[in-house]
């Protein structure tokens with residue numbers, strides 16, 4: 760590694776540290792979500808990629824983790840609700856059919 764590269768590396772490290780300590784330029788959670796979903800413009804997604812993966816901002820990493828967890832839970836939850844709705848509907852149908860007898 761050349762001296763210049765080392766300096767750049769050092770700079771990146773320092774920048775990451777500043778971000779970690781001050782939470783400078785932390786993107787809004789909505790942006791993090793858009794980034795995770797891949798719906799961000801390339802320039803913006805590069806920035807988030809750097810912020811979260813290179814600078815390893817713990818705040819944003821936590822937000823991303825939380826979004827991923829909640830995203831999964833929300834999907835599971837809606838599947839569960841759909842199931843519940845279906846079983847309610849079918850038991851209602853059975854109930855109504857029984858009433859007519």
Ligand SMILES: [Zn+2]
Nearest residue numbers: 785816818819
């Ligand atoms: Zn951040």
